[in-house]
Structures are given as structure tokens and as C-alpha cells.
Amino acid sequence: MKTTTRTGPPSFGRILMVATGMLMLELTSVAVVAALYGAAREPATGDGYGLTVMMLPLVALPATLVVAVAALVLVVPTVVLAAELGRRLGGAPEGEPGPWWWTPVSAAPVAAAGVLFLLRAVPSPRAALLAWAALVALMVPAALVARLRRRWLLRGIALWGTVELTGLVVTGGLVLGSGVLDAHEPPVATREDLVGTWTDGRGGTLELAADGTAKADGVMDPPGFAPLPGEAVETCTARGTWTFAAADGWGESVVTDLPDCVFEPWEIGGEDDRVVLRQWDVDGEETVGLTRAG
Numbered sequence: 001m002k003t004t005t006r007t008g009p010p011s012f013g014r015i016l017m018v019a020t021g022m023l024m025l026e027l028t029s030v031a032v033v034a035a036l037y038g039a040a041r042e043p044a045t046g047d048g049y050g051l052t053v054m055m056l057p058l059v060a061l062p063a064t065l066v067v068a069v070a071a072l073v074l075v076v077p078t079v080v081l082a083a084e085l086g087r088r089l090g091g092a093p094e095g096e097p098g099p100w101w102w103t104p105v106s107a108a109p110v111a112a113a114g115v116l117f118l119l120r121a122v123p124s125p126r127a128a129l130l131a132w133a134a135l136v137a138l139m140v141p142a143a144l145v146a147r148l149r150r151r152w153l154l155r156g157i158a159l160w161g162t163v164e165l166t167g168l169v170v171t172g173g174l175v176l177g178s179g180v181l182d183a184h185e186p187p188v189a190t191r192e193d194l195v196g197t198w199t200d201g202r203g204g205t206l207e208l209a210a211d212g213t214a215k216a217d218g219v220m221d222p223p224g225f226a227p228l229p230g231e232a233v234e235t236c237t238a239r240g241t242w243t244f245a246a247a248d249g250w251g252e253s254v255v256t257d258l259p260d261c262v263f264e265p266w267e268i269g270g271e272d273d274r275v276v277l278r279q280w281d282v283d284g285e286e287t288v289g290l291t292r293a294g
Contacts, residue, residue, distance in 0.1 A: 012076070015146045018153055019075035020068045022142035025161040027067065032165060036172035071142065074114055074135065078143040081106040103143045104136070111135035187270050189252055191244040194268075198277055198290035204235055206256070206277075206290055214242040214256050220288050221261055236261040266290065 010018075085106060086098015115132045145157070198206045204219035221236040240258035245265065253265040254277055266277040277290040 010146070010149060014153075015076055015079055016068070016071055018146040018148075018157065019071035019079070019142045020064070021154055021157045021161075022145050023067045023071050023075065023138060024064065025157060025164070026138050026141060028161075028165060029168060032168045032172070036168075036175070074110055074139050075142045075146060078103065078107045078110045078139055079147050081110065082143065082147065100144060100147075103147065104140050107136050107139045107143060111139060187268075187275050189268050189275055191246075193275065194244060194254060197293040199293040200288055200290055205293060208242050208254070212241050212243065213239070214258060215239050216256070216258050216261060219261075219290075221263075236263075 082102040082105070083098055085102045089102075111132050114135055115128050145153070150156070192210075194208055195210045196208060198208070200206075200219055202218075202220060205217045206219050207215040207217075209215075216236050216238050218235045218237055221234045236258065238258040238261050240256060240261075242254055242256045245253045245255055252268040254268065255265045256263050264279055266279060268275060269278055270276040275292065279288040
């Protein structure tokens with residue numbers, strides 16, 4: 001005589017672990033897609049992706065803890081609320097998860113509560129709406145999987161998650177390598193292209209003459225860190241020289257020698273034919289950006 005073992009409702013700990021695993025998988029997938037998209041655009045920081053990759057092992061544990069807290073306060077309540085709504089309004093038997101559609105219905109108010117909690121950090125109603133929609137999009141798949149009663153669910157998430165991420169990386173590499181999506185490269189500049197007047201957008205200018213002389217007039221002198229909005233900054237006015245450090249692609253720069261100015265070499269960046277000269281701080285944030293005047 002065969003006996004069957006019925007799987008009971010998932011425990012709180014199992015729901016939390018599955019929800020955490022799903023959120024980690026979703027966020028990692030978003031990060032991979034964002035990195036592939038960013039590879040076709042000019043980097044927003046001076047560190048590129050190298051430092052980010054090296055920092056991953058250091059941020060893995062703190063990120064997991066943050067995601068676990070998010071699963072605890074967002075996904076677990078969604079699963080519990082969906083089960084309660086399914087029992088009270090959907091007629092689901094006691095202990096049964098109920099129809100799946102109660103999950104997105106439950107995720108909407110829980111996500112709204114999360115956005116309200118972070119309302120001070122949300123700059124506008126439109127941003128709040130986008131944050132709410134993003135939370136719902138992340139919470140619903142995690143909650144739908146966390147409510148399942150299948151065995152080896154965590155192993156399945158790890159296995160299929162690895163397959164999915166590998167597929168994303170391989171597909172992205174093929175797309176970039178085949179030229180369907182061109183990887184971003186800085187515009188090719190010559191010494192002649194750099195001769196002229198450059199402005200920092202704050203009234204400061206840097207003049208690069210063809211004879212190698214340079215003149216800074218009120219250009220923001222970076223103190224080592226990008227200034228905060230509204231923070232007073234020092235400026236530099238001086239005369240000196242400049243040279244063009246040519247390179248193959250990334251690495252081209254303009255080196256200025258101006259007394260009393262602490263400029264690092266100006267990195268040449270930009271998109272298409274729009275050349276930008278940039279200074280970066282120690283955190284990879286842009287401190288000064290110069291564009292051609294006029």
C-alpha cells in the first residue's frame with residue numbers, strides 16, 4: 001500500500017528564504033541588463049566597471065542582508081495578505097494559498113506602504129509612482145514563487161537562476177561582439193581638436209592655444225571630492241602650458257601645468273562628436289566637466 005505525504009503550508013522561514021533568493025536573482029538580473037546597457041553609453045563615473053567588479057565580493061554580504069530585510073517587510077506580508085484574501089474572499093480552504101491573482105492585488109498596497117515610508121527620499125509624485133511600480137514588479141514574482149509548496153524550491157532557484165544569468169551574460173556579449181549594440185568609445189580627438197575655449201558651465205573658462213599655452217579663468221578648482229549642491233567652491237585663474245597625451249581610445253587626456261591650480265590630467269570623454277574634458281574625484285564622481293564654449 002502506497003502512502004503519500006502531503007506538503008503543508010510553507011513555514012515563515014522558508015517563505016523568507018525563498019523570497020530573499022528570488023529578490024537577489026531579480027536584482028542581479030536587473031544589474032546585468034543595466035551593465036550591458038551602460039556598456040553602450042558613456043560611463044557615469046571615472047572608475048568604469050573594473051572597480052565595481054572588484055567591489056562585488058565586499059558588498060555581497062551587506063547586499064544580501066539588505067535584500068533579506070526587504071523580503072521580510074515587503075514580500076512576506078504580500079504572501080500572508082494574499083493567502084488571507086484568498087481564504088476570506090476567494091473561498092480557498094484553510095492552509096491553501098488560494099488563487100494566484102491575489103498576489104499582485106496584495107503587492108500593490110504593500111508596495112505603496114513601502115513608498116510612503118521612503119517618501120522623504122522620493123523627489124516627486126512621478127518618481128513615487130515609478131518607485132511603486134518598480135517595487136510591485138520586483139515583489140510579485142518573488143511572492144508567487146515563495147507561496148509554492150514544491151520541494152527543492154531553493155535549489156531550483158539557484159539552478160535556474162544560474163542558467164538565466166549565464167544566458168543574459170552570453171547573449172549580451174554576443175550582442176556587443178556582433179555589433180548589434182555598439183560598445184561606447186570616447187570620440188577620437190586630436191591636438192588640433194582641443195585648441196580653443198572650454199567652459200565649466202559656471203562661468204569659468206579654460207583656453208588652450210595652438211602654441212601650447214593655457215589660460216584658466218575662474219575654473220572650479222576641485223578639492224578632491226565632487227562639491228555638494230549649493231556648496232561654495234574655489235576657482236583657479238592662472239596662465240601656463242598644456243600638452244595632449246594621445247592614446248588608443250580610452251586614456252587620451254589633456255595635461256595642464258598651471259601655477260596654483262591642482263588639476264589632474266583632463267580625461268577626454270563624451271559621445272559621438274561632443275568632446276568633454278573631465279576631472280574625477282577619488283570616489284569616481286565628476287568634479288569638473290568642460291565643454292567647448294559657443
